[in-house]
Amino acid sequence: MFHRDYINFKESITTFKISDMARDLHKKGFDESTQAKLAIFRDYLKEWLPVFLSKKEILWDTVNIFDFFAGPGEDNQGNEGTPLIITQEINPYFDQIISKKIDINLYFNEYDKKKFNVLKERLIPETRDLAPYSIEIDNLDFKEAFNKCYPIMKNKRAANLLFLDQYGIKHINEEIFKKIIQLKATDFLFFISSSTIKRFSDHPEIAKYIGLDKESIESTPYYKIHKKVLEYYKTLIPANMTYHLAPFSLLKSSGGLYGLIFGSGHILGMEKFLTTCWKVDPERGEANFDIDDDRIDNQYDLFTGALKKPKKIEGFERELENNILNCKIKNDRDLYIFSITNGFTPSHTRKILTSLVGKKKIKKNIFDLSHRIIKKEAKVTPIELI
Ligand SMILES: C[S@@+](CC[C@H](N)C(=O)[O-])C[C@H]1O[C@@H](n2cnc3c(N)ncnc32)[C@H](O)[C@@H]1O
Structure with missing residues (x-):
């Protein structure tokens, strides 16, 4: 676990554009926090798949998994990215998919042409083994890919899992978020660079994508900014709708604060995500660092002698x-x-x-x-x- 003392703030960059935020994680190799993000994604998938594939009674005859920012499949060290995690985690279910006649569709999208080509090469052998699912791979801008898939997600007999591993902050805007939460039997997990919002609270591009005002961003401690971002998304949920959202904050050793936001219309989806989070963070279930600055590190209470709790x-x-x-x-x-x-x-x-x-x-x-x-x-x- 990182301690917040390790964080060093970086000076604001005056010529900032949201699109400049991307540093190619596939060329550098996945760092510790990216590995943590991918571990959460894998673990959640492990929880999610049996709900739809192992049950005796099949409520959804179609299961769709969408990976809209798929990358090339792995980093330059051979660490698996989300597309390979998805195909690996489905492997144990082949017999059940066939015997229950479940229609499984995997959708991958990657905007960078080179990465898209590598991804295609990487995934084609998976389908050649007569895997019982279909794979579609696109080379589109996210919005186009999302709009193309939206009618498929609306199928009432389909369960959907959406993974939106964007760079930066801009793709999951109000319009996209509201469209996602209207879908039935759909869980989603998206990544957002929350510290960008804190560091550039003044920048007009921030207000364009995230409706948090400058004062509330500035009064929020750096470590809590991802939770603040979650509050913003909560305000987009209509008052008459029950919808569950949960955050997981990720701190990079360089000081950047990122995070995942999970969403589900069903409380069971939320329970599964929380189970994953508490495995990764047994102390608070919401971060890869001491987010509440408890500094308990196995200390005992002076008066009771019991181990101190967060x-x-x-x-x-x-x-x-x-x-x-x-x-x-x-x-x-x-x-x-x-x-x-x-x-x-x-x-x-x-x-x-x-x-x-x-x-x-x-x-x-x-x-x-x-x-x-x-x-x-x-x-x-x-x-x-x-
Ligand atoms: C954080 S990485 C995704 C990593 C991937 N999930 C993995 O596990 O390897 C974001 C990816 O989105 C791609 N990307 C950037 N802008 C995009 C856009 N507008 N639409 C779709 N993909 C985009 C980048 O090329 C990059 O590969």
Whole structure:
């Protein structure tokens, strides 16, 4: 984990253009934070695929994966990029795809002609092995590729996963974001260079793409800027719509702060993403560094002798306990929703319940903290206070 003391701010570049931000990561080789991003993507894919491919009951007969900024397939050291991660992760499912007759479509787009050609060469052998999916590879500007695919994404019998690994900040603008969140059975993961917004808050190009005002950007600490960007995207969700968004902040050793934003209309999608995040960041589940500046590093509390916990976990435990004892959280369905919407997995909540039972504050019972509890027909178990 990086500590924030390692960060050095860079002087603003006066002749800045958003399009200048791209430094070719495929030529340099993937650095630590790019590897972390790709690990999150791979892990999420591992969680996502079985939901659509391994279930007994098939609800979606078509599964589409879109990688709109695909790159050439790997970096100059042979580290796999998203296209190869996708084809590798689908390999174990060939039998199920065939036996369940699921239509799998992989779509890759890369604007740079050279990279596009390398990608084609790299992916053609994959299809030659009679893989049970179709592959389409385009050499288009993102917007054109997105508009071309949008009618395919709207198919009501299709589940979609969109990966939008842009350089910089400009492609996932209000129009694109709003179109994505209208789609059914669609999860997305996009990358955004949040520190660009902080460093160039004055620049007219920023306001063109991200609707955050200069004052709110300037009053946000550097390390929290990715969370601020998430808040902006949350404001684009219509008030009458339930939609889940979560951030993961990535700090480069050079000091740049980037991040992923995950979105899903379904709480199970959110649970899967959180599971991935907590694996990468077991302390807070949201960054590859100490985002809250807790500086706990295995310290013990002077008074209790217990291992110190991150502030985020302490705050969640306190709030959950208060809400249970004040009857705001009444049953296991409330517990599940409260955990996920606050960025915690049900296993965190389970520990708090066990402790409340131990402290004789609630009665022992069998609580269902899985996503099944949100189904209409689920049997909900009330929490009984002692
Ligand atoms: C961050 S890299 C993607 C890395 C890729 N996901 C991987 O794992 O290797 C962004 C890619 O987007 C491409 N790109 C840049 N501008 C684009 C545009 N307007 N439309 C589509 N692709 C673009 C770049 O050439 C670059 O390969």
